[in-house]
Amino acid sequence: MDYSTDVNVNKNAESDAGASDLTVLHESAKLIGQSATPEIAISGTLRLMSQMLGLNRGRVLLPSAINDNLQIRYSYGLRDEERRLxxxxxxxxxTGSVMKSGQPAVIQNIDEEQNYLFRAVDRETLPDDVVAFIAVPIMDGNSTIGVLAAHRLRMRPRAIDSDLMILRILSTFIAQIISINNLIKERTSYLQEENRELKDALQNKSGENNHGILGESQAVRDALRQISRVADTVVTVLLTGESGTGKERFSQVLHLNSSRRDQPFVAINCAAIPEQLLESELFGHERGAFTGASASKKGKIELASGGTLFLDEIGDLNMELQSKLLRILENQVIQRVGGVKDIPVDVRIITATHKNLQEAVNKGTFRLDLFYRLNVFPIHLPPLRERAGDVRILASHFLLSANTEYSRYTVFDKGVMERLETYNWPGNIRQLENVIKRSVLISLEGIITVTDIEMILRQESAINEHLEAGQSSDAFSLPAFSAGQSEGLSPVQSRAHTSLPPVPQPQSTAYSSTQNRPYSWVRKDEAEAIEEALKHTGGNKTRAAAILGMTPRQFRYRIEKLGLPMNLSRE
Structure with missing residues (x-):
């Protein structure tokens, strides 16, 4: 008897089956990468199973969102009524047994299996031949998240074990699709909730004419209530509070709620301008008043006439300018630098300081008469640590702003808000905004984790400790990792910060004569941080420089000055 024909038939069948399997796997992988929705990807995979492999009426069952019951979420070859049942x-x-056990099931003949329920598809709908049923678990790690199942005719050249194997492979594809979709839904839902909370907060604030002041704490409400009482008067207001509490923003609210709202609002920081230039900046100057004064120029006070002038850090004014400011408050006139003519102005002055002006008066550095004129209606702006509940609102706002600015789609992981709320925030709102921006730039896979926040807060704490200790400005050290320099870092670079020793930040001095000589300030104790950064980047100088917030040129300069082996930094 000649069996060669049967052997050849079996070999051809196996060859055809292998080619079909590869085609299905290849096309399914393409669907995962190209499909916009899981419906397209999974339904397309079930269609390939039916048309290429004869695995008919394929279905994916997932737990219901209402209860734990399995229901058909995706299918091919089933009617709507069958899906519903x-x-x-x-x-x-x-199906329920596979979900519970996490083990596949192969039913050779559904007519002989008592546990087969015929719930979705009636027996009359199926072919008269012997029908088999295969169900495999859809696994996410060690957890069963669903079931993939299909019918097939029992008597076929293709081995049923081959069908079982291909279904198990396809179930891993489907698990990936489901996991990705769940992650996207979770992020979208979370961000939508954040958007709703922020929108509600903004609507509530705008209804109270707060012009963008975010916060629902009693401390903020009290400050805004005081502002509303004096906004439409001519009384001089002194805003007090720590740096970063939003004094300029509150002064704008006061201006916008006054009858001067349509007139200029001019702000100037008295501490940010060198003393010899500040008088000209405030009062303007006449032509020829000093070298380079080729034309007359109006100062900030004249430019604000009819509106509001906001003088931040008023405690830094010298005694001469204090007396001139007092004259404005009393007579509403000024004289430009180099001029002799009084110029009338109509300006409301709002001042702010983080210093204790009463102590300055006692020390003789601030005029008592000016203090009384400025302190007619003082309003204290609370530090962020005293604004219970506002950190969450502000952090959400800064996250949305940073996502827009950097074209990102980033969300907070669980626990991040709680950690932000427990931090002391010595730099107040400005510091919170910088931390959120930095975390958006270094976050991995669009999620800001508690680890990311902890790393940034450790750096912030190290900077604050050194500033409080009064570190001299001539001792330059490695700059803290800045948000603007973190974009584009690899995961290794970003995570390297968690183990790098904290690096102090020098005190900044406005218009310092050494401000343009960053390469000359090198400290011996920087060597450890440089070596640690190189270790984390595998010797890549460019990435190590980014970790430490320096340019490659600054980084190489330090390697040379510190005498570090060049092979440490081989790229």
Whole structure:
């Protein structure tokens, strides 16, 4: 008897089956990468199973959002009514048993299996031949998240073990699709909730004419209530509070709620301008008043006439300018530098300081008469640590702003808000904004984790400790990792910060004569941080420089000055 024909037939069948399997896997992988929705990807995979492999009426069952019952979420070859009927409790029938056990099931003949329920598809709908049923678990790690199942004719050249194997492979594809979709839904839902909270907060604030002041704490409400009482008067207001509490923003609110709202609002920081230039900046100058004064120029006070002038850090004014400011408050006239003519002005002055002006008066550095004129209506702006509940609102706002600015789609992981709320925030709102921006830039996979926040806060604490200790400005050290320099870092670079020793930040001095000589300030104790950064980047100088917030040129300069081995930094 000649069996060669049968052998050749079997070999051809196996060859055809292998080619079909590869085609299905290849096309399914393409669907995962190209499909916009899981419906397209999974339904397309089930269609390939039916058309290429003869695995008919394929279905993916997932737990219901309402209860734990399995229901048919995706299918190919099933009517809507059959999909609706395909509901199983965990452990019920073949499908429920696979979900419960996490083990595949192969039913050679559904007519002989008592546990097969015929719930979704009636027996009359199926072919008269012997029908088999295969169900495999869809696994996410060690957890069963669903079931992939299909019918097939029992008597076929293709081995049923081959079908079982291909279904198990496809189930891993489907698990990936489901996991990605769940992650996207979770992020989207979380961000939508954040958007709703922020929108509600903004609507509430705008209804109270707060012009963008975010916060619902009693401390903020009290400050805004005081501002509303004096906004439409001519009384001089002194805003007090720590740096970063939003004094300029509150002064704008006061201006916008006054009758001067349509006139200029001019702000100037008295501490940010060198003393010899500040008088000209405030009062303007006449032509020829000093070298380079080729034309007359109006100062900030004249430019603000009819509106509001905001003088921040008023405690830094010298005694001469204090007396001139007092004259404005009393007579509403000024004289430009180099001029002799009084110029009338109509300006409301709002001042702010983080210093204790009463102590300055006692020390003789601030005029008592000016203090009384400025302190007619003082309003204290609370530090962020005293604004219970506002950190969450502000952090959400800064996250949305940073996502827009950097074209990112980043969300807070669980626990981040709680950690932000427990931090002391010595730099107040400005510091919170910088931390959120930096965390957006270094976050991995669009999620800001508690680890990311902890790393940034450790750096912030190290900077504050050195500033409080009064570190001299001539001792330059490695700059803290800045948000603007973190974009584009690899995961290794970003995570390297968690183990790098904290690096202090020098005190900044406005218009310092050494401000343009960053390469000459090198400290011996920088060597450890440089070596640690190189270790984390595998010797890549460019990435190590980015970790430490320096340019490659600054980084190489330090390697040379510190005498570090060049092979440490081989790229």
């Amino acid at each position: 395909g509901i199983y409790k965990i452990g019920e029938g073949i």
